[in-house]
Amino acid sequence: MTERPQIVHPMLAAGTRYRWDKVRDQHQLVFPEGMIVLNESGTAIVQLCDGRSTNDLIATLKNTYPGSEPADDVHAFLGQLADRGLLRDGPAT
Amino acid sequence: MDQLPRPLALLAEVTYRCPLQCPYCSNPLELEKYRQELDTATWLRVFEEAAELGVVQLHLSGGEPLVRRDIMELVRGASRVGLYTNMSTGATVVDDTMLKRLHDAGLDHLQVSLLDTEPESNDRLANARSFDRKRDAVLGAKKLGFPVTLNVVLHRQNLDRIGEVIALAQEWQVNRLELAHTQYTGWAFLNRAALMPTREQLAHAHDVVEQARAAGTRGVDILHVLPDYYFEKYPKACLQGWGMVSMSVAPDGLVLPCQTAREIPGLEFPSVTDHSLQDIWENAPIFNRFRGTDWMPEPCRSCDQREIDFGGCRCQAFLMTGDVTATDPICTLSPDHHLVEEALQEAQRSDPPLQFRVMSSRPVAG
Numbered sequence: 001m002t003e004r005p006q007i008v009h010p011m012l013a014a015g016t017r018y019r020w021d022k023v024r025d026q027h028q029l030v031f032p033e034g035m036i037v038l039n040e041s042g043t044a045i046v047q048l049c050d051g052r053s054t055n056d057l058i059a060t061l062k063n064t065y066p067g068s069e070p071a072d073d074v075h076a077f078l079g080q081l082a083d084r085g086l087l088r089d090g091p092a093t
Numbered sequence: 094m095d096q097l098p099r100p101l102a103l104l105a106e107v108t109y110r111c112p113l114q115c116p117y118c119s120n121p122l123e124l125e126k127y128r129q130e131l132d133t134a135t136w137l138r139v140f141e142e143a144a145e146l147g148v149v150q151l152h153l154s155g156g157e158p159l160v161r162r163d164i165m166e167l168v169r170g171a172s173r174v175g176l177y178t179n180m181s182t183g184a185t186v187v188d189d190t191m192l193k194r195l196h197d198a199g200l201d202h203l204q205v206s207l208l209d210t211e212p213e214s215n216d217r218l219a220n221a222r223s224f225d226r227k228r229d230a231v232l233g234a235k236k237l238g239f240p241v242t243l244n245v246v247l248h249r250q251n252l253d254r255i256g257e258v259i260a261l262a263q264e265w266q267v268n269r270l271e272l273a274h275t276q277y278t279g280w281a282f283l284n285r286a287a288l289m290p291t292r293e294q295l296a297h298a299h300d301v302v303e304q305a306r307a308a309g310t311r312g313v314d315i316l317h318v319l320p321d322y323y324f325e326k327y328p329k330a331c332l333q334g335w336g337m338v339s340m341s342v343a344p345d346g347l348v349l350p351c352q353t354a355r356e357i358p359g360l361e362f363p364s365v366t367d368h369s370l371q372d373i374w375e376n377a378p379i380f381n382r383f384r385g386t387d388w389m390p391e392p393c394r395s396c397d398q399r400e401i402d403f404g405g406c407r408c409q410a411f412l413m414t415g416d417v418t419a420t421d422p423i424c425t426l427s428p429d430h431h432l433v434e435e436a437l438q439e440a441q442r443s444d445p446p447l448q449f450r451v452m453s454s455r456p457v458a459g
Contacts, residue, residue, distance in 0.1 A: 015202045015240030015268075017177060023099060023147035030177040032202040032240050032269060033316075035101070035149055085268065085314060 009090035010049045010057070010078055016086045018046050031086055041070075045077055051090035054078065097384075099147030100374060102339040103176075104154060104352055107136065107167065109344050111157040113183045114220035114449035115208065117246055117281035117288060119353050120156065124452040129345040133163040135365060137170040139342060142370035144174040151176040156344070159186045165198045172199030179204060181244065184230035185223045192230065196237045203234045204242040204271075209250075210257040218250065220449040231265050242269040247298070248288035249440070255298045256305070263311045270313050272302065274320040277436075278353040278408045280450050287447050289440030292323050321405075321423045322433050327398050328405025328421035335407060336380040340370075348373045350380055353408045357417050383407065390418055392426045 012018070016031040018038075027038040029046060038046060044064070048057045054074065061070040081087045109124050121127060131139075140151065151171050158164055159182055171178045180195070181204040195203070205227055209215040212224035234241045243262050247255065255272065262270040275281050275288050290298075302317045321329050332339055335350035342348050346364040349355055355362060363377045374380060382388060386399050393404040404410070405421020413422045413432045420427040 013240070014238045017201060019149075019175060019177070021147070021149065023145070028149065030149060030201075032179065032204075032242055033150075085312075 005089070007054070007078065007082055007087050007089045009051050009053050009092065010081075010087050011051050011090040012046070012049055013086050013088045018043075029081075029086065031084075034084075036086075041073065042077055045074055049087070097375060098337055100143075100338060100340050101148065102150045102152065103139075103143045103148045104152045104339065104341040105136065105139070106154050106156065106341065106343050106352065107131075107158050107161050107164070108156040110160050110452075111155060111183065111450070112160070112185050112221060113157070113223060114451060115183075115206075115218065115246070115280070116284045116447040116449055117248065117275045117279075118450045119276070119279040119281065120450070121279065121356055122283060124450075127343070127345055130161075131342075131344065131346050131365070133166055135346065136163075136167050139365050139370060140167075140171045140176060141174050144176055146371050146374060149177060151178050153178065153180040155181075157183050157186060159191070165194055168195060168198040168200050172201075177201050181206065182230070183219070183223065184227045185221065187226070187230050187233075189229075189233045192233050192237055192239075196239065200239070202242065203230075203239045204244050205231050205234070206244045206246070207258075207261075208246070210254050210261050214251065218447075228265065231267060235266060240268045242271055243267040244271045244273060246273050246275055247290075248275045249290040249294065250288070252290045252294045252298055256301045259302070259305045259310070259313075259315065262313050262315075267313055270315045272298075272315065272317040274318065276320075276406075276409075278412065279356065280448070282412055284445075284447050285436060286440050286443045287445050289322075289437060291441060295319060295323055322437065325423060326425045328402050328409075328423040330402045331406040331409075331421075334403035335383040336374070337384070340374065340380075348377070350383070351408060354379075357408065357411045360417070388418060390420070392424075392428075393420050396426065 016029060019028050019030055021028050027043040029036045029038055048060055058071050058074050062068060108130055109120050109127055158180055168178055178200050179202040180200055184205045207227050208218040215224040216222050231241055231243060245258050277285050281288060299319060302315060332351055340348060340350060341352040342365060343355060346366045347355060347362045348365060349362055360379055362379055363373045389399060389404055393399050405423055407417050410419040410421050411417040414429045419429060422429040422432045
């Protein structure tokens with residue numbers, strides 16, 4: 001089992017890119033030999049992977065979507081991305 | 094018939110020129126016949142059309158793509174139209190300056206080939222000094238922030254060192270390691286008797302990889318697909334069938350459903366110099382011919398597996414049986430399955446010298 005260190009400031013790993021596919025009308029995360037189709041909430045999370053801390057990311061989502069409790073979804077989704085090697089830890093702010 | 098899928102991937106073989114002579118190259122045998130190369134403007138148009146058609150991933154390859162003097166412009170152009178750009182290189186013509194330029198041009202992912210774990214054995218297989226430059230390219234690319242895949246083609250002459258290959262990939266800290274068992278088309282088909290491994294070698298390789306995975310691969314994603322000829326009952330779904338998810342453009346502009354399809358005589362392939370990529374994808378006879386299952390002869394035609402493996406590999410079917418529509422002989426249900434057994438036995442019996450990939454217009458003796 002591959003162990004991955006905890007990521008505090010999630011950013012997309014080198015070579016992992018978000019793109020909007022205008023031909024298929026879908027959000028995508030593209031990386032070597034692979035692609036994930038993102039839904040709206042996955043896209044919102046990915047677009048906040050700019051080096052802010054995970055806690056700040058969750059806080060931003062709560063602000064954008066009042067009444068939501070995104071923490072569990074955010075941790076689960078980021079965990080999946082991390083398991084696939086698609087995230088790296090940005091510098092501490 | 095279902096709505097036509099749009100391609101996800103385009104393989105752009107921008108040249109057949111290459112300083113290495115790997116004996117399993119999938120390029121054609123008579124390389125001198127194909128010296129014609131598309132110009133910059135045409136490739137840029139192809140990339141634009143690919144993006145409009147829905148291609149997500151572009152694979153720049155060859156030969157050696159970096160021998161093209163316009164390669165930076167090609168990378169920039171592909172990047173600008175939103176394609177995710179991968180490049181496969183033998184890395185002998187690259188240095189840190191060139192890597193930086195590729196990075197600035199927008200290249201997303203670099204794949205470096207390696208033939209064996211030591212300079213002597215690597216260079217012998219490539220028939221060229223190349224090990225040091227490959228290593229330097231991997232390390233340099235990592236420093237620049239590229240994701241790097243190390244691609245090692247496996248066969249009888251290096252398979253016993255698969256454990257050392259994994260260790261080397263970990264030492265160099267590549268992101269991905271592709272352990273790619275030789276596919277017997279092109280030059281690999283010519284050298285098949287020298288390259289085919291034994292069943293024992295393959296079983297050992299499988300064990301080594303599984304042990305490495307269990308021990309933790311230290312950040313290296315390992316892709317290891319065992320070849321189909323020993324252990325499988327049914328063939329692999331090659332490219333999900335022709336004309337389903339990918340297409341290939343050869344250096345002279347010929348568009349192929351599969352990069353090795355051009356070695357099948359009697360097939361006609363369209364050219365980007367005459368048609369748009371969309372027109373070809375949707376309307377070219379060669380792209381439609383093997384879509385769906387109507388083209389299949391028995392036993393594929395009424396087989397439950399037909400929409401899972403699409404009858405296997407067309408190129409392999411042709412090379413072994415002479416009939417491009419035949420069931421891939423790998424399949425245990427194929428009436429030609431004995432041809433696989435015969436090839437395996439021939440490979441056990443003989444150890445011919447390797448014929449290295451050279452540019453020649455004379456037919457290469459088999």
